[in-house]
Each structure stands twice: as structure tokens, then as C-alpha cells.
Amino acid sequence: xxxxxxxxxxxxxxxxxxxxxxxxxxxxxxxxxxxxxxxxxxxxxxxxxxxxxxxxxxxxxxxxxxxxxxxxxxxxxxxxxxxxxxxxxxxxxxxxxxxxxxxxxxxxxxxxxxxxxxxxxxxxxxxxxxxxxxxxxxxxxxxxxxxxxxxxxxxxxxxxxxxxxxxxxxxxxxxxxxxxxxxxxxxxxxxxxxxxxxxxxxxxxxxxxxxxxxxxxxxxxxxxxxxxxxxxxxxxxxxxxxxxxxxxxxxxxxxxxxxxxxxxxxxxxxxxxxxxxxxxxxxxxxxxxxxxxxxxxxxxxxxxxxxxxxxxxxxxxxxxxxxxxxxxxxxxxxxxxxxxxxxxxxxxxxxxxxxxxxxxxxxxxxxxxxxxxxxxxxx
Numbered sequence: 176x177x178x179x180x181x182x183x184x185x186x187x188x189x190x191x192x193x194x195x196x197x198x199x200x201x202x203x204x205x206x207x208x209x210x211x212x213x214x215x216x217x218x219x220x221x222x223x224x225x226x227x228x229x230x231x232x233x234x235x236x237x238x239x240x241x242x243x244x245x246x247x248x249x250x251x252x253x254x255x256x257x258x259x260x261x262x263x264x265x266x267x268x269x270x271x272x273x274x275x276x277x278x279x280x281x282x283x284x285x286x287x288x289x290x291x292x293x294x295x296x297x298x299x300x301x302x303x304x305x306x307x308x309x310x311x312x313x314x315x316x317x318x319x320x321x322x323x324x325x326x327x328x329x330x331x332x333x334x335x336x337x338x339x340x341x342x343x344x345x346x347x348x349x350x351x352x353x354x355x356x357x358x359x360x361x362x363x364x365x366x367x368x369x370x371x372x373x374x375x376x377x378x379x380x381x382x383x384x385x386x387x388x389x390x391x392x393x394x395x396x397x398x399x400x401x402x403x404x405x406x407x408x409x410x411x412x413x414x415x416x417x418x419x420x421x422x423x424x425x426x427x428x429x430x431x432x433x434x435x436x437x438x439x440x441x442x443x444x445x446x447x448x449x450x451x452x453x454x455x456x457x458x459x460x461x462x463x464x465x466x467x468x469x470x471x472x473x474x475x476x477x478x479x480x481x482x483x484x485x486x487x488x489x490x491x492x493x494x495x496x497x498x499x500x501x502x503x504x505x506x507x508x509x510x511x512x513x514x515x516x517x518x519x520x521x522x523x524x525x526x527x528x529x530x531x532x533x534x535x536x537x538x539x540x541x542x543x544x545x546x547x548x549x550x551x552x553x554x
Contacts, residue, residue: 431542
């Protein structure tokens with residue numbers, strides 16, 4: 176009997192494939208008849224097997240440059256005319272658009288980030304972002320022409336289109352994943368966030384919260400003061416404001432920041448009794464799980480955020496902590512709960528190398544370490 180092996184999912188092939196390349200080729204041909212769809216498609220696809228996801232974006236960009244007119248503004252006008260209709264303005268979240276249009280904004284950045292084309296390029300990016308976010312491409316303009324680009328992004332923050340409004344936050348995030356580092360002061364974009372935190376669209380408010388979470392990693396007091404001010408102004412619906420606060424403070428909560436926890440209703444003078452943490456075994460083999468439990472008794476009504484911290488051995492023989500969420504709960508006076516957890520030490524972890532030796536487990540409640548237990552990891 177022949178084996179039926181399931182093919183491994185490939186994100187780069189899902190987002191960038193023959194069908195998608197043919198799609199944009201025909202869209203360009205429809206507005207620019209000289210466009211050589213056959214050779215553009217062939218040249219683009221020939222290198223795809225050797226290219227990773229981001230490399231495919233840059234390759235398509237370069238193929239567009241090869242087959243479009245050499246005059247920059249003429250070429251970009253063709254791309255703009257070939258764009259599909261704007262994304263559905265009635266939606267409120269998770270409407271990212273089609274990745275196949277990412278090369279269009281990269282084209283603008285690569286060939287139009289200059290004083291000569293600045294106004295034209297910034298306007299082009301505003302149009303493209305209504306089909307697929309230009310949060311990565313805009314960063315070259317922010318770094319090279321900060322004054323003009325920040326003015327453009329302020330206009331985006333006041334736009335009726337929520338994709339433009341999101342760009343005014345997301346494009347300015349100081350630690351946007353996989354993105355080029357910004358050279359402007361991280362406090363500069365706060366004036367844009369002031370215009371956006373009261374937005375009625377979750378796609379925008381999530382970006383604002385992610386933006387503040389980035390800043391919290393370097394300036395916790397600024398983020399805490401900003402959130403308190405926003406909450407006091409009552410420009411945002413209470414439920415959505417609670418989401419923004421919670422999502423903005425997630426790094427500080429992991430760090431056990433008492434002020435952040437207090438904003439979320441987690442007090443530090445806990446009316447609880449905690450029994451000693453119990454480990455199923457004092458040693459664990461890689462590929463197996465560390466099993467533990469903790470018993471909590473409420474001496475009064477209380478709201479708890481329970482985390483556990485695994486301190487991993489490093490190559491240098493030091494311990495490196497990693498915080499993990501365990502449970503959020505509310506207990507009534509006299510109520511008892513036993514929390515259990517199995518933490519798997521995976522073989523061939525992608526995020527860290529596991530080393531044998533003594534490790535440390537800590538249980539943290541509302542930012543305070545309650546108990547510690549040593550255990551041995553065997554490799």
C-alpha cells in the first residue's frame with residue numbers, strides 16, 4: 176500500500192506562488208498594455224524555489240523594476256492604477272489584505288525615497304496601505320525624512336480609512352518585529368497615539384497597545400502615566416480601554432511591575448495562604464515535562480494573576496529566567512484552589528538550547544515571588 180504523506184505547509188508558497196504572480200501581472204497588463212506578462216511571470220517564478228518569504232518580496236520588486244517604465248513616477252502610477260479596490264471599510268479587524276502587494280510598497284521605498292519624489296512617494300504609500308500595510312516600507316522615509324513623514328502619518332491618524340489610521344501607529348512602533356530600526360526618539364510618535372487610542376476599530380487600538388508595550392520595555396513610567404491619563408479622559412469605551420491597558424502592560428506584568436499590576440486590579444498585599452509548591456519529580460529528562468502544583472487559600476475576596484518562572488541553565492553556567500502564564504482567577508473568601516501544570520522541555524527547541532544541570536522554578540502571584548524550587552534537567 177502506498178504511503179499517504181501529508182505535505183508540509185509552506186507560508187511562502189501560500190502567499191507567493193504562480194497564481195498570485197499571474198494575478199498581479201494581469202492587473203498591471205489591464206492598465207498598461209505594453210507590460211510583458213509572460214516574461215515577467217517566468218523571470219519571477221524561476222527564482223522562487225531558492226528564495227525565502229521576504230526574499231520573494233524583494234525579487235518581485237526587482238522584476239517590476241525590470242519590466243515597468245524606467246521613469247519612477249510613471250511606473251508607480253501604473254502600479255497604483257493596477258491596485259484592486261480598497262479593503263472593505265466596514266470591517267473592524269484582521270483585514271490584512273493580500274501579501275502579493277507587499278512588493279509595491281517596497282518598490283516605492285527602493286526607488287522613490289528621495290527628496291525629488293518625497294511627496295509623491297508618501298501619497299503612493301497611503302494608497303497602497305489601503306490594500307496591504309506599508310508598515311515596513313514607511314520606515315525608510317521616517318528615518319530619512321522624519322519631519323515630512325511624521326506630518327503625513329499625522330494626516331493618516333486623522334483619516335477616515337482605518338488602514339491609514341493603523342499605519343500611523345504600526346509604522347512608528349520602535350520594536351516592530353522583522354522591521355528596520357527607527358532613528359527617531361521613541362517619544363515622538365506619542366502625539367499620533369493620542370489621536371488613535373479612542374479609535375472605534377480594534378485593528379487600530381491593538382496597534383496602539385502593541386506600540387505602548389514596545390515603549391514599556393524602555394520607559395515604563397511613560398507608558399503608565401499615558402494610560403492613566405487616557406483612562407481619566409474617558410474618550411474610549413470602558414471595555415476597549417481595559418483591553419488597551421491590559422495589552423499595553425503585558426510585558427510589565429510579566430516583569431512583576433507593581434504599578435502595572437495595580438492598574439489591572441492585582442494588589443500585592445495578598446490576603447491568601449499558599450502551600451509549598453510540590454514537584455512530581457526533582458529531576459526531568461529533556462523530552463519530558465516538569466509537573467508541579469500549588470495550593471492557594473483565599474483569606475478574603477481576591478483577584479490573582481499566577482505565573483511561573485523557569486530559570487534555564489545557559490552555556491556560561493548562569494540561570495536565564497523565562498516567565499510563563501499559569502492562571503488568572505478570582506477567589507472568594509475561604510475558597511481553595513489547586514493549580515497544576517506540566518511544562519514540557521522539548522527536544523530541539525527553536526528558541527533556546529537546553530543545557531543539563533540545576534534549574535529553578537519560581538511561582539509568582541501578582542508580581543511577587545511566592546515559592547522557589549530547584550530541579551535538575553537531564554539532557
